[in-house]
Amino acid sequence: MIQCNVALHLQNGQNFSEEVVKNHMALLVTALESYEGLIAGRIGNLMLTKEDYDQIDAEELELVDIKWALASVRRRSEKFKLVAGRNDFLDAHLSALGFDKSKVT
Incomplete structure (x- = not known):
């Protein structure tokens, strides 16, 4: 399992609530975990x-x-x-x- 830390740097003065940022980060994590599963061959029922x-x-x-x-x-x-x-x-x-x-x- 690979672990990584993600730093979020917002530009252009965009104000996001903490809840919105958490939801977006959770979506990103889900996408990365799905991709990892695809590469590892764990997606699908063998x-x-x-x-x-x-x-x-x-x-x-x-x-x-x-x-x-x-x-x-x-x-x-x-x-x-x-x-x-x-x-x-x-x-x-x-x-x-x-x-x-x-x-x-």
């Missing part, structure tokens, strides 16, 4: 075989992917409402939201 992976239903995987995409769109729209202070999605089912549907195939 006990799984090709037959195990073949049992994954493609349609179920597609459904999970669609659910994640919808959740992402919902999260982004909520963030947009907070940042912009607008709710352009209120009448989304009635309008095209500025898109020309005739150009979509």
Whole structure:
């Protein structure tokens, strides 16, 4: 195991709270530990075989992917409402939201 100390030097007068800095450092540590695991070959389940992976239903995987995409769109729209202070999605089912549907195939 490799240990290292990280010093953080902030420039441009940016003021970050201690909690924000701790969260960012924890994210950095997680990324470094994941990379170390990848290099060491510890990521993934070595006990799984090709037959195990073949049992994954493609349609179920597609459904999970669609659910994640919808959740992402919902999260982004909520963030947009907070940042912009607008709710352009209120009448989304009635309008095209500025898109020309005739150009979509």
